[in-house]
Amino acid sequence: MYLQELQNVFGANATFRDGQETAINSILNKKRVLVVQKTGWGKSLVYFLATKILRQRGEGVTLIISPLLALTRNQIDSTEKYGIVAECINSQINKTKEERADVVNRCNDGECDVLFITPEQLQNEDFVRLLSQLEIGLFVVDEAHCISDWGHDFRPDYRRIHHLLEILPENIAVLATTATANNRVIEDIAAQLGECEIVRGDLQRESLYLHKVFLPTAEEKYAWIAKNLEWLEGSGIIYATTIKECERLAIWLRQNAINASAYHSGLNEEVKIDLENRLSSNELRVLVCTIALGMGYDKEDISFVIHYYTPKSVVEHYQQIGRAGRGIDQAVCVLLYGGEEENKINEYFIYNSFPKQEHINQVLHFLNQNDEVKKSSLEQEMNIKSSTLDQILKLLLIEGFIGKDSRSRYFRTLKPYISQQSYYNSVIDMKVREYQELLDFQQTKECQMAYLTSALDDPNSKSCGKCSTCLGGAWDLTNDVLVSDDIAKVSQFFDKNYILIEPRKRSAVTNKKLEFIHEEGLALSYYHEQLGQEARRGKYVNNKFSDVLVNASADKLRRFLREKEIDIKELVIVPIPSNRRPKLVPEFAERLANTLQCKYIEILAKRINEPEQKSLLNSRLQEQSIRDHLYIQNHVNINNKDILLVDDFVDSRWTFSIATDLLGEVYEDITITPFALADTSGSD
Amino acid sequence: MQFTNNEIATYLFCAQLAQTKTTPLTIIEWNTVVKSLSEQKMQPEVLFKITPSELLKALTKATEAQKIKIVKKIAARQKLGISMLELKEIVHQGYGIMFRAQMPISLKKLTQNFIPAFFYYVGDTTILSHPILGVVGARDANADELSQTAEIAKKAVSNGVVIISGGAKGVDTTAVEASLENGGKAIVFPAEGLAKWVKKSTIRNYISNGQLLLMSAQRLDAPFSGSYAMQRNKFIHAPSNAVLVTSSKISGKKLSGTWEGVLENIKHQWSPLFVLGNSEGVEKLKVDGNAKQFSSFEEIFKQSDSTKMKTQSEIDEKIVSLVQLAIAKGMEKEVIEKKFLEISAKYYKNYEGSRLDNQRTLQDSLAQEQLEMKL
Helix, strand or coil: CCHHHHHHHHCCCCCCCCCHHHHHHHHHCCCEEEEECCCCCCHHHHHHHHHHHHHHCCCCEEEEECCCCCCCHHHHHHHHHHCCCEEECCCCCCCCHHHHHHHHHHHHCCCCCEEEECHHHHHCHHHHHHHCCCCEEEEEECCCHHHHCHHHHCCHHHHHHHHHHHHCCCCCEEEEEECCCCHHHHHHHHHHHCCCEEEECCCCCCCEEEEEEECCCHHHHHHHHHHHHHHCCCEEEEECCCHHHHHHHHHHHHHCCCCEEEECCCCCHHHHHHHHHHHHCCCCCEEEECCCCCCCCCCCCEEEEEECCCCCCHHHHHHHHCCCCCCCCCEEEEEEECCHHHHHHHHHHHHCCCCCHHHHHHHHHHHHHCCCEEHHHHHHHCCCCHHHHHHHHHHHHHCCCEEECCCCEEEECCCCCCCCHHHHHHHHHHHHHHHHHHHHHHHCCCCHHHHHHHHCCCCCCCCCCCCHHHHHHHCCCCCCCCCHHHHHHHHHHHHHCCEEECCCCECCCCCCECCCCCCCEEEEEECCCHHHHHHHHHHHHHCCCCHHHHHHHHHHHHHHHHHCCCCHHHEEEEECCCCCCCCHHHHHHHHHHHHHCCEECCCEEECCCCCCHHHCCCHHHHHHHHHHHEEECCCCCCCCCEEEEEEEEECCCHHHHHHHHHHHHHCCCCEEEEEEEEECCCCC | CCCCHHHHHHHHHHCCCHHHCCCCCCHHHHHHHHHHHHHCCCCHHHHHCCCHHHHHHHCCCCCHHHHHHHHHHHHHHCCCHHHHHHHHHHHHCCCEEEEHHHCCHHHHHCCHHHCCCEEEEEECHHHHHCCEEEEECCCCCCHHHHHHHHHHHHHHHHCCCEEEECCCCCHHHHHHHHHHHCCCCEEECCCCCHHHHHCCHHHHHHHHCCCEEEEECCCCCCCCCHHHHHHHHHHHHCCCCEEEECCCCCCCCCCCHHHHHHHHHHHHCCCCEEECCCCHHHHHHHHCCCEEECCCHHHHHHHHHHHHHHHHHHHHHHHHHHHHHHHHCCCCHHHHHHHHHHHHHHHHHHHHHHHHCHHHHHHHHHHHHHHHHHC
């Protein structure tokens, strides 16, 4: 039917792949189509060729919503081949309002045929207003599994797509595409599309060589990665869970002479794009990233994807390994698993996906009673963690229970509130099941590819003959034998690698800069690591910190202070007081001072009835509470001294920052360095 | 709230949609389109796909000048489907859209040329089918006029009468607040978009209690507009069973909104007028015999009951004459009864069906609607 058009582009011998022509035909008849096909099947051919024919018929442009950050060079090239013009609007290329309006005008004037935008942009009201001027004929949702998972993964960006699908007039064709979807997801997307045709093929990727290794400790995982990055060829991606883990892994790799960088949501857009480009151009060999690495990141020759942690679902896992081996014949995907810690982290994420009903009610009640409210007043009024409050506001906005005006003030809408708790619970149950599926994958004796594709309900799922399960002893793409020396190197690295305590710079109460700020401080460990757990036992079980902790602290501090050019002989250790456990920290600090052979002075004290710091959930309340209770009791002269403030755990950093503020006001020419046994931030 | 293709088409071509930088059809243009399409057994949804030349041919009820404008306006919006996100999100936040087919009889007293293609609303729309007292008057009414207004609004509550007003300061607000505070119901057609009203927590409470209905033909975030304020007068006068004029100037060089609304009512005979106080407008209305002193709810609403009776007896007479005609033509009693049931059943099926089974029957109901509006 459209073979002629195809051959005009690809030459006289070109033929359609299974399903492509059906999809194009439906689009041209203004039907809605869902394409579930693996990477490489040719989804872009469907929308580019359909666009070409639609444009010849005088229809509007094709709008493609894709998580791609930047339109890649090869995509622009491929549209040239079709004789159509593609453009994109993103924060890099066309920043100003005028430049963006210009793109829309070019589309409406027939100078551009395909417009790429990201889902995030649909969140911006100004941008949606601009898009309202765009004349379109075809609406494409790339990576459409995200519109199913919006509740799942909290992607408010996809809310607008969901709304658009419900309201787009029938003269606009709709195409949704994905390479990763099980039956549940397909049903969900199809329900959102309404009446639609589903074009579905098998998912098995011939170029992927799957492998999994049981490595229960961080040390073993680090050692395996260093060893195998020497072994593996080409460039690739390592997935880790937390920002801190990404950064530590990247440091470890660089120390092993591997050109690696961390990539996560803590970086700004420009830095992220720069990192993507550097990986694309092979300037970088490895990106160690969280799930923040854009779904649309597309590099042809990714030759390995390593999971430092187990993803939360088969869909997520398949999506991530799917980035490998797109344009090459062989890519290795390895899941490193084992260790209690990894399950705890994943379960924490799963069970805390949604805020507590009690907190939601608090926010709603307050908004009900008021007209328009700024976020800062909400923070002041209620004891809710700032990130939880953000999450609540986001959810309520998505669900239409509240609105937000152009001045960022929130207000209650007229939509009657119905508790979403049972929905949240069903999502959590589903997540638990999906995570279990991946835990089962760790243990499976089946072909790994067959396990994944059948979990994705691929009707043609079959053994791949190339994964480490299929090959057994013949698997030689990785080297899994670790010797004690490999592990010792990692232990040394962990030991030397500092967990830094950065100072707070601005008051959350007054929003003014703090007068005195402390030096970069040090935490001995992360809470979930061995030393961190030793500290937990000390605090909650034995009411005394062990000698192991004293000695480990002294070792690490000696090196750290030397590097900071602080003379230990001149150092004064000052403990952070506590009325709840008055002896715990001072006794430890004094032993530490004895070991380091420096001075020890108790200067600070706390007024009674201080609420437990961890019961205060946002910065404003935390800072205020410390200011209300901490004071200088013992006015000893410590002018011109280097002070080491010692506490057991550090989380919000307000205690250290306010103690510094108090001391700095009274004493002259002092430096203050905080030290804590464990960094508990991010754990609960 | 799910929308039919016809409703989406209505919104796409008639809503303000300022963000699209295009112009909506006027009420009169829209009527012309609907009438022309319905004559050819087509519905508004064809407008998504119709080509300019097809449309030119289809616009049988339009003048030449209208044709050009309509074709241009429709072509400019046809492919702007993305802009319909607005409609979806309005509803997502709890607003409603009342298209003509859903408008109650009381609003249909307005002639077709005055009725917008849809209203935005929030609140319980059944309030519109209660007995209604319109209250109009100046922003700067004196204390005495205001306290009398409040007193009457309070009495309205115990008489089961709802207040309808324009939501302006002074008389409008006094009447509505007196009704709401005493557990009564009210309808407000504000001169600005509804968004600003809904942000107030007291307003939201009255709405969620089912006491207050807000309606507007303007986009939700519209600022106050003098011309819309004038236009909305008719939405207050027309659905009312009676209108109370509490204080009014007479339009001179500067137009008085209250006075203009009253004159329109007199011209179209939408509802009987009653007055209180002795402002210049009120005095003139009395002198000219266009309004009576406000007496009591019993008297005023009885009067409108008698109008109802009159309508009833008119219809009875018409049916009788039809039956006589049928007998004269030699039809049997059973046949006549059966016919009557059939025809009325078919009518109601089509009428109600327009919402449920939007595809086939909407056209009939649109045609009927046109007829009704001509009455």
